[in-house]
Amino acid sequence: MRLPQHSYEEVRDAVVSVLLRPDGHDYPSQFLSLVAAVGMWFHAQAPRPQSGGITIYTPGDDLHPADAESVREVFWDLFRQGHITLGLNNSNPAYPFFRLSRFGRESLGTSAQNRFHDTASYIHLVQSRAPDLSPEAATYLEEAVAAFYAGCYLSACVMIGVAAESEFLRLTAEAAGSTRYPGTFAAPAKETFLKTKIDKFQRALEPIRSNLEPRKKFENLDANLAAIQAILRVARNDAGHPTGAAAPDRDQVYVFLHLFPAFAEQVHNLRLALA
Template sequence: MEAAEAQTVILRLLKAAPGLQIGYFITDNAHALCNQIRARLGIQLVTQQWDVFSQAFWELIARRLIFIGGDRSLNQCRVWLTERGQRAANGEQFNPEDPTRYMERLLEAAPRTSDTTQQYLREALKSYEQECFLASSVMLGGAAEDTSLDVAASFVSWQGKPADNLKAILENPKQFYVYKLQQFEKRLTAAKGSIPPDLSENIELNITTILQLIRLTRNDAGHPTGRRVDQEDCYQNLVVYANAHRKLHRLKVYFDEQSDA
């Protein structure tokens, strides 16, 4: 088990057993910790990796997801989830406070996500984890742009010759990406009647959401305007992006499958 996975287990453990004694994490007693995990969560660990859990414990403190208190003597102190930690432990579908699970769920819902999108999104999550919210926003903008252009390319292949003009726009390195995406949005909306209803529902909203994220991140945060991005805005942008990404990915899969048929 890696430290990132161990962090998730600790968050779940503290949700099930708030105020757990700190000794489970700072005393080399893997057997006791594993017993707690098995009793509270029903998880049977194959190997007792106390060192991995100890590392994960201190990383969670650094991320401000857990805190220690309750007694002047360290050995008698207990451990609780912070507000952010509670949010991470609640198991929301796309939770930036748990970046490992966030990516797992995103890729489960959108397995054809490009390597470039994954790279930028992981950087966005890592920056969020380190509380570099401005940097996270810029990386998220890169992920959103790549996602949109990836779906646009699949749309062009699906439409064939009628989309030659859009293809030329997308492949023109001198065209601004905002213009490319606006043209894609225009043609996608026009083709809505040819797309199955379960995929075309709210299609304009999903594209607009992505364009708005790009504007806020790449345009505003990505230039030295002095604009600040707080933790809550950054959190919400990552959640909104994941849901829009999932829906756009379904469109991409449909276009690809129809093109290959």
């Protein structure tokens, strides 16, 4: 069985995950062993048929040819960026041997917090940025990630949108009871239609934006408010209703999954600032 094709970013995440394994845990030291390790990484994430509750692993599963070429691109991109050093040691000083540079291990290790590979790691990523994520939103996100890895992109998109809507409705409800800004968010809280609720919330927020503290946490407020609208409009409305719009593809859902942690963090910060 051939595995499905993945995006460049997904392949890069897989390469980085493989390269950051602790020494002694099948760390690849040659390019072809890296390709094989990435294949095993994707094999571990792919949904498998079960028989009697036991997962069936099919020998001979193949990495998609496009993914194998993406591994090559990622490898040389990481080399040009200084993350990879050609040669393993003085006995194996040249390509196809390689190793992570000191800079690569430190830099890629720092960025590892923004990667996920299953439901648990994704929820951990979101909660690291929004510690008070509601249980309801977490449940929807778990379903979204499970659907994403199962190739059910429409379902994943809808679940991301429901999670975003849940968190935004929670924000407007709490803002309506703000003691710092009494009455400021009463209108959006009473609004029934989601798009109108978002518009009224943004209008109510505009006059007090400069008062939000700490200011550093609201430097990207416009971008994150735009992300709120994008996720809710596309993921919730277009995907969740029979509008005739084309079903989302894997890359689009992948982007939404990566947008959500920043969205959740901004909503978390706004809840605290508007309390």
